[in-house]
Amino acid sequence: MNLKLYGLIVFLHIVSAVLAIGPLFIIMPIIRRLRSVERGVEKALLSVIAAIIRLVMHAGHALVVTGVILIVWGPWPWHTSWVLMTFFVLAVSAFFLATGFTRVLRDFDRLDVSKDELLNRLNKTAWLYIGLMLLILWLMVQKPMLW
Numbered sequence: 001m002n003l004k005l006y007g008l009i010v011f012l013h014i015v016s017a018v019l020a021i022g023p024l025f026i027i028m029p030i031i032r033r034l035r036s037v038e039r040g041v042e043k044a045l046l047s048v049i050a051a052i053i054r055l056v057m058h059a060g061h062a063l064v065v066t067g068v069i070l071i072v073w074g075p076w077p078w079h080t081s082w083v084l085m086t087f088f089v090l091a092v093s094a095f096f097l098a099t100g101f102t103r104v105l106r107d108f109d110r111l112d113v114s115k116d117e118l119l120n121r122l123n124k125t126a127w128l129y130i131g132l133m134l135l136i137l138w139l140m141v142q143k144p145m146l147w
């Protein structure tokens with residue numbers, strides 16, 4: 001395929017990676033602040049968190065779509081070990097996390113869910129997500145031949 005177009009897709013892939021990981025680091029200090037603020041401020045901070053999660057989720061989808069295009073059009077066969085490992089880690093992430101963020105977003109509006117419990121869940125999900133993304137980032141950059 002056209003080398004320039006392939007380069008453009010790699011660029012979009014990397015921009016998506018930045019947007020799919022970076023904003024999550026802002027969530028941690030906001031969570032810490034949220035534990036001790038009054039109702040009005042709380043609502044404003046929660047809407048910032050919701051916006052961050054939405055951005056990260058859209059960027060994550062763009063990341064997978066551009067990644068699949070790179071495999072279909074590019075030089076790397078899908079059965080290369082680092083590509084297979086990426087699919088495996090993504091499948092694990094989808095299993096554990098796909099509903100995690102969506103549920104937190106939904107529970108923000110429920111009065112019967114305790115704020116502390118929700119924030120703990122959000123904190124745990126965010127760190128797990130960052131860990132898995134960094135693992136994939138390592139696979140992408142190093143492209144290790146694992147077998």
Ligand code: HEM
Nearest residue numbers: 010014017063064067068070071074076133136137140141
């Ligand atoms: C379905 C999932 C994915 C597939 C199929 C995929 C596929 C690829 C391929 C084939 C390349 C090599 C491009 C080239 O150098 O010719 C690449 C590069 C890259 N990917 Fe992914 N990717 C996926 C998910 C991700 C994720 C989740 C991240 C971030 C955590 C990511 C970050 C990167 C980065 C930073 C590069 C550039 C690395 C480099 O070439 O030095 N990718 N990806």
